Amino acid sequence: MTAKRNLTENECLLLLKSVSDALAENRPEDAAPLIAENLRTAFGVTRVSIREIVPYPYSLLCAYEALGDAAEHRHISETAAFEEAVWQQALAAYEEGLVVYQAGGEQQLPPYMAVTTAAAVNIMQVPMFLGTYFRGVLELADFESPHDWSARERFTLKICADMLCRNLYSHTHFNPALHGGNENDIDPLTGLMGFRLFTKKLDETLAALEPNMPVCVIYTDIHHFKYINETYGYKKGDELLKQAAQVMSNAAPPNTLVSRVYADHFVSASAIATELIPSFDAFIHEQNKALGEILMEICPDVRIRVVTGICYVNSSDITGATAIANANLARKTAKSENIHKPVVFSESMMEAIKYQEYLNNELPKAIENHDLKVYYQPKINCTDDSLYGAEALVRWQRPDGTFVYPDQFIPVFEKNGYIIDVDFYVYREVFRYIRGRIDAGLPVFPISMNVSRVHFRTDKFIPYIDTLLEEYKIPPELIEFELTENIYMKNLGKADAFVKACRSRGIQVSMDDFGSGYSSLNLISTISIDTLKIDKIFLKNDTLSDNDKTVIESMIAMAKRLGMKVICEGVETEVQTVFLKRTQCDQIQGYYYARPMDEAHYNQFIEQHHS
Ligand code: C2E
Ligand code: CA
Ligand code: CA
Numbered sequence: 001m002t003a004k005r006n007l008t009e010n011e012c013l014l015l016l017k018s019v020s021d022a023l024a025e026n027r028p029e030d031a032a033p034l035i036a037e038n039l040r041t042a043f044g045v046t047r048v049s050i051r052e053i054v055p056y057p058y059s060l061l062c063a064y065e066a067l068g069d070a071a072e073h074r075h076i077s078e079t080a081a082f083e084e085a086v087w088q089q090a091l092a093a094y095e096e097g098l099v100v101y102q103a104g105g106e107q108q109l110p111p112y113m114a115v116t117t118a119a120a121v122n123i124m125q126v127p128m129f130l131g132t133y134f135r136g137v138l139e140l141a142d143f144e145s146p147h148d149w150s151a152r153e154r155f156t157l158k159i160c161a162d163m164l165c166r167n168l169y170s171h172t173h174f175n176p177a178l179h180g181g182n183e184n185d186i187d188p189l190t191g192l193m194g195f196r197l198f199t200k201k202l203d204e205t206l207a208a209l210e211p212n213m214p215v216c217v218i219y220t221d222i223h224h225f226k227y228i229n230e231t232y233g234y235k236k237g238d239e240l241l242k243q244a245a246q247v248m249s250n251a252a253p254p255n256t257l258v259s260r261v262y263a264d265h266f267v268s269a270s271a272i273a274t275e276l277i278p279s280f281d282a283f284i285h286e287q288n289k290a291l292g293e294i295l296m297e298i299c300p301d302v303r304i305r306v307v308t309g310i311c312y313v314n315s316s317d318i319t320g321a322t323a324i325a326n327a328n329l330a331r332k333t334a335k336s337e338n339i340h341k342p343v344v345f346s347e348s349m350m351e352a353i354k355y356q357e358y359l360n361n362e363l364p365k366a367i368e369n370h371d372l373k374v375y376y377q378p379k380i381n382c383t384d385d386s387l388y389g390a391e392a393l394v395r396w397q398r399p400d401g402t403f404v405y406p407d408q409f410i411p412v413f414e415k416n417g418y419i420i421d422v423d424f425y426v427y428r429e430v431f432r433y434i435r436g437r438i439d440a441g442l443p444v445f446p447i448s449m450n451v452s453r454v455h456f457r458t459d460k461f462i463p464y465i466d467t468l469l470e471e472y473k474i475p476p477e478l479i480e481f482e483l484t485e486n487i488y489m490k491n492l493g494k495a496d497a498f499v500k501a502c503r504s505r506g507i508q509v510s511m512d513d514f515g516s517g518y519s520s521l522n523l524i525s526t527i528s529i530d531t532l533k534i535d536k537i538f539l540k541n542d543t544l545s546d547n548d549k550t551v552i553e554s555m556i557a558m559a560k561r562l563g564m565k566v567i568c569e570g571v572e573t574e575v576q577t578v579f580l581k582r583t584q585c586d587q588i589q590g591y592y593y594a595r596p597m598d599e600a601h602y603n604q605f606i607e608q609h610h611s
Contacts, residue, residue, distance in 0.1 A: 012156040028167040036066035045142040052136035094127035128165035190245035198259035202320035214314035219327035223305040225264040308342040375596035387609040389446035431472040448480035476506035532559040536570020
């Protein structure tokens, strides 16, 4: 086993910047998983966990976790409690500083590390102290290769952990839901009942459900609370939370349970007579408006809005946890769809989630049965409207003939890693297709394929492409891979190595969705790609504003200076086409010329457009 490469100074700085950006742009609890993932990819380890101390009995509970593809390591988030003596030992070690364990050396796995991670090859634990209070550890565990942590990396991790700890613990009583060692806990900030106690009481209430008295579970959060915290400071934020808690308790019907889940997330549960339900939604809406106004007295410059999801429970089959999750799902719907009234949970929301699960279950079969279809969208040369080539786009054909589009399943499969199988399937289909045309003596054109970010977590991509090149003997210049701007930015080192590996094989690489995210104008001068693919958002208007034109023109000019080709995607109108041709854009892809089409139609298209 070879040890991992150490991060360079530049990489460490980039990492620190990504951590501080994540904390600046998100609520701490939302930033934490992002940071864990950033650390995981930067150091190439299997798992990064942010563990917090839970005092009764002592344990390091995993609050956030980022995992690599190694599925067998997925289940390790549970926690074992420390025995008192081991705990004292652990605390002494953490007070000393970073704790590292490397398998295979002289050192035995210390018992306190075995509590969180037994099977890793390499473990790095960075203790998090807030003042003198030990709050938890940031843990990087690698199950595959050793790592010789450099002084610079240790220093970087220490700063990351400090930033995380300060943000996670200073203002909110971070995830009290996880703390509930003591069921009689109250939330120290708001004085509301602890969340653990709440769920227990809710379970009891639901078990004793009376006919015609459904229980209404309400999940609420304060929109823009993060902004308030940042603008007015955490003290004001705390004041606001206390006030919100008070208003919610006072306004609630008698016997209502009210609790705070964490941060600005509150739950309540009240039994409501069935005939009152229609007016109850309206009542909650009015109450939310009133709450917003009261809170705005504390922070007068912010339009505070309270976002609420409701779940009515009239069956004892539903547990408290499910009811809370359902209400929370309804809240998320309200938030994402920008609905200003409370949203009531419905089965259709659940349907969406079930549908994703269904897709997950069906995928292996779909690949086996060739239900995934590769569509080709032509790319047209600007100079003479001739065919340049095509982009391969995947679709999933259901047995009833309907199609599922990639935007619906790719995000799901990126989460669980299935996307690798999907992409490899698409690549093989494309290679097979080109081989077929060569064998039939037909003209061939380059085809580009999309590369998911997930490939950067494994080392399978290049070997797989080598196998395909070998197997199908395709001239590499007919192959192009599209990497999104996002992938480049988030995996600079790996992306660079990837581009080099492709280009050394004669395969082309393009930067997809350029301008949609970081607008990393100076990045592209450092990375050597063949083609810049300007994102379709620049063409969202049928006609082009002067601003849009200037932006597109300067992107094209810059790419040209760097010796790259430029393609615009999402071109739908003649006005856009005329403009792009004038600006020296090389190729155009979009509905104006052609929609993505199946293999047979693409063959016909080639015949018609190939002179
Ligand atoms: P993308 O790479 O940006 O692909 C272009 C998307 O824009 C395609 O949607 C295409 O159908 C659509 N499009 C093309 N011309 C126009 C136009 O003139 N106007 C508009 N409004 N849209 C146009 P599609 O096929 O639904 O794919 C969506 C995304 O899914 C792709 O975005 C790509 O990120 C991803 N994707 C598709 N196939 C694959 C694949 O095999 N592997 C991976 N990893 N991702 C894929
Ligand atoms: Ca693409
Ligand atoms: Ca694109």
